[in-house]
Amino acid sequence: MSKSLFDKVWDSxxxxxxxxxxxxxxxxRHFIHEVTSPVAFLGLKxxxxxxxxxxxxxxxxxxxxxxxxxxxxxxxPLSANQLKALEDNSNEYGISHWGLGHKKNxxxxxxxxxxxITFPGATIVCGDSHTSTHGAFGAIAFGIGTSEVEMxxxxxxxxxxxxxxxxxxxxGQLGKGVTPKDVAxxxxxxxxxxxxxxxxxxxxxxxxxNMTMEGRMTVCNLSIEMGARGGxxxxxxxxxxxxxxxxxxxxxxxxxxxxxxxxxxxxEADATFDKELTFLASDIEPMIxxxxxxxxxxxxxxxxxxxxxVDGGVATxxxxxxxxxxxxxxxMLGKKIDYVFLGSCTNGRIEDFRAFASIVEGKQKADHVxxxxxxxSHEVEDKIKAEGILDIITKAGFVLRQPGCSACLAMNDDKxxxxxxxxxxxxxxFEGRQGPGSRTLLASPLVAAAAAxxxxxxxxxxxx
Ligand SMILES: CC(C)[C@H](C(=O)O)[C@@H](O)C(=O)O
Ligand code: SF4
Numbered sequence: 001m002s003k004s005l006f007d008k009v010w011d012s013x014x015x016x017x018x019x020x021x022x023x024x025x026x027x028x029r030h031f032i033h034e035v036t037s038p039v040a041f042l043g044l045k046x047x048x049x050x051x052x053x054x055x056x057x058x059x060x061x062x063x064x065x066x067x068x069x070x071x072x073x074x075x076x077p078l079s080a081n082q083l084k085a086l087e088d089n090s091n092e093y094g095i096s097h098w099g100l101g102h103k104k105n106x107x108x109x110x111x112x113x114x115x116x117i118t119f120p121g122a123t124i125v126c127g128d129s130h131t132s133t134h135g136a137f138g139a140i141a142f143g144i145g146t147s148e149v150e151m152x153x154x155x156x157x158x159x160x161x162x163x164x165x166x167x168x169x170x171x172g173q174l175g176k177g178v179t180p181k182d183v184a185x186x187x188x189x190x191x192x193x194x195x196x197x198x199x200x201x202x203x204x205x206x207x208x209x210n211m212t213m214e215g216r217m218t219v220c221n222l223s224i225e226m227g228a229r230g231g232x233x234x235x236x237x238x239x240x241x242x243x244x245x246x247x248x249x250x251x252x253x254x255x256x257x258x259x260x261x262x263x264x265x266x267x268e269a270d271a272t273f274d275k276e277l278t279f280l281a282s283d284i285e286p287m288i289x290x291x292x293x294x295x296x297x298x299x300x301x302x303x304x305x306x307x308x309x310v311d312g313g314v315a316t317x318x319x320x321x322x323x324x325x326x327x328x329x330x331x332m333l334g335k336k337i338d339y340v341f342l343g344s345c346t347n348g349r350i351e352d353f354r355a356f357a358s359i360v361e362g363k364q365k366a367d368h369v370x371x372x373x374x375x376x377s378h379e380v381e382d383k384i385k386a387e388g389i390l391d392i393i394t395k396a397g398f399v400l401r402q403p404g405c406s407a408c409l410a411m412n413d414d415k416x417x418x419x420x421x422x423x424x425x426x427x428x429x430f431e432g433r434q435g436p437g438s439r440t441l442l443a444s445p446l447v448a449a450a451a452a453x454x455x456x457x458x459x460x461x462x463x464x
Contacts, residue, residue, distance in 0.1 A: 002268035005234050006165055006200050009140045013123045022159040028122040030057040030152045031108045034064050034082040036127030040149035041089040049154040054094040058117055059086055061099045062107045063411045067374050067401035070100055106377025106403040109133040109345035114379050116246025120235035120262040130345050132223040136216035138235035138265050163229045164198050164274040169205035172281035177461040180215030181444035184222035185287035189297040197227035207281050208233050213242040214351045221346045222427055225294040235262045286460055288332050289429050289442040291320040300459050304330050323431055324439050332457050339422035340371040340452040344408040347425035348376030350383045352445040357392045359449035359463050365397035366455030373398055374406040410435045423451040
């Protein structure tokens with residue numbers, strides 16, 4: 001039977017098939033952070049178990065880290081404890097640890113790829129739902145629970161039933177101002193947040209083939225927001241070019257042999273999928289969300305949908321609009337905003353800062369807007385400085401913060417106040433996600449930049 005990319009990677013990692021049960025599945029790379037690993041290590045200790053392959057696990061601190069004054073001790077005792085636990089556990093078991101202040105520190109899904117820990121054909125897990133990001137490299141990457149983190153630490157395997165397969169094709173060319181984030185928000189708006197539940201998605205078609213690695217990461221990152229277990233894109237020259245010479249990428253003959261293998265990781269022509277969807281690039285415009293889940297998104301020039309035209313119940317829909325303080329049929333353009341957040345594992349990479357700078361250059365931040373610009377890693381921060389982006393944003397009245405998850409989920413001090421509107425490049429707009437009572441409008445870095453300089457929801461195409 002012809003195999004898909006997903007089948008090839010999955011099947012080559014099955015250690016044992018259990019009749020009528022899940023597969024015992026080998027994990028190549030395991031990332032850990034301070035939120036979901038402490039309890040797993042506690043479990044290991046209680047059962048007197050060891051870490052089987054410490055060299056396959058990589059720790060970085062990101063969720064609870066402050067984004068200013070990182071050289072000072074962390075004030076919040078809960079955060080300080082979590083960070084200390086990650087450091088102590090990593091040291092005890094011989095796991096590489098990029099803690100606060102380390103030059104490689106940053107958001108787990110940003111530092112993994114930029115250091116070449118992520119690679120095509122790999123199986124990658126982390127106790128974190130946005131592990132799907134790494135699928136951009138043609139890896140099978142997904143989030144796991146804390147008990148599975150313990151399982152991976154002790155056995156380097158987990159038990160997994162093989163998910164169903166979906167292929168999403170987007171063909172044609174994206175218009176001006178339309179970014180990978182818009183492609184993803186568009187797909188989620190069509191599928192809803194549960195449209196891909198139970199599936200593993202392969203993204204295919206010209207749009208993804210022509211996308212940069214960072215764009216592919218943005219798309220795969222958001223797979224989880226439509227319910228998918230993960231999403232992946234076949235590796236190609238763009239992938240190999242990105243990974244070549246990364247600190248932990250293979251070198252010399254080993255690299256050449258790996259690339260030769262990675263080139264075989266393509267879906268065969270007559271492979272079949274349980275579900276297949278096709279969209280047109282020309283139908284996608286810059287997107288923005290107006291509600292309290294990532295599926296509640298529209299093209300920026302559209303009006304908020306009428307309750308009678310949406311699936312999923314009128315009452316829930318109205319409750320969501322109430323929370324946002326919005327009315328059906330209102331335009332999104334021109335709505336006043338208070339905060340802008342540029343960052344997260346969705347859009348906290350150098351291309352996102354370049355995009356933001358391309359709009360704010362020569363303009364000024366709107367007076368009433370508070371903007372938090374948070375690089376995904378120190379490497380991103382260094383590039384922002386080296387490329388002159390820091391100068392551009394500083395002249396435009398913005399301040400650059402230090403790396404971390406920050407206001408994406410507000411586990412540190414970066415909380416959007418109750419009732420305030422934030423245009424955010426992150427991935428979730430749930431009630432209170434960015435701080436109790438906060439209201440989130442998910443969008444691309446271009447839309448965020450346009451809102452930052454005008455103070456209202458603005459079509460970035462008018463400013464490009
Ligand atoms: C804290 C962590 C478990 C969580 C996740 O799994 O995704 C977080 O990263 C998020 O984005 O909500
Ligand atoms: S940046 Fe946001 S989505 Fe990504 S890992 Fe951190 S909290 Fe989760």
